[in-house]
Amino acid sequence: MPVLMDARENYSGFLPRLQAAGARVLLLDYDGTLAPFHADRMQAFPYPQVPPLLAQIRQQGTRVIFITGRPAGELAKLSGIHPPPEIWGSHGLERLYPDGRHEVMALDEPTQAALHLARDLVARDLPQARVEVKPGGVAVHWRGAGPSEVNRLQENILQLWRPLTESQALRILEFDGGLELRAAVWNKGHAVKAILQEAGEPAAIAYLGDDQTDEDAFCALKGKGLTVLVRTESRPTTADVWLQPPQQLVRFLQDWLRASGGEA
Ligand SMILES: [Mg+2]
Structure with a gap:
């Protein structure tokens, strides 16, 4: 799949649809998409232009939703957006509503036992800060380590x-800065499909993401909305458009705001 070079040219066809749509939904990954990487993942704050633009976009009636690999509660604090938007955390396994309601999908016993084992296996040899346990997954982070x-x-x-992936109930995901072993029952693509179903037909929808875990979401939205790879360097992707952060990302959000009746 070719990655397209002139970003604006390639989403300009989407903007009139966005303008005319009865409902607008903006789906956003966080790390690497809205926030540059930081060796300390609790210090990964968004590009400064992003929070005010998203606030304005929401004021103009767009439903803004974060879909992230992080636990949802963590992102509610980090994103700098108040009140925080709806967040699908842990690759969509958790859903945190703007009013504070929180849903977590239950996992079966064997999957939970395998995740405990996965954590114990890596926790023996690694500093605590590199190992993250979250709903439905165990991640090892190596941000800040040498090649x-x-x-x-x-x-x-x-x-x-x-060996833990042999049952197919768990899968290993590579993300920028680490590896994660996750319950295979749910991924970002499932989250996008659930949101699409709720949004109904006339909605204009886009998904912005940066890494391999976002490809499930791109596939789920393919042909039904705009899919955008946000990344400094290009890579093979199923996304429709490639934007380099932060400039092209900010311009996209400004274009979104204008198309929905706001002033950028
Ligand atoms: Mg990301």
């Missing part, structure tokens, strides 16, 4: 976790 350390960590973890 040889990253290779060593990656090899070790794959060796420990691969």
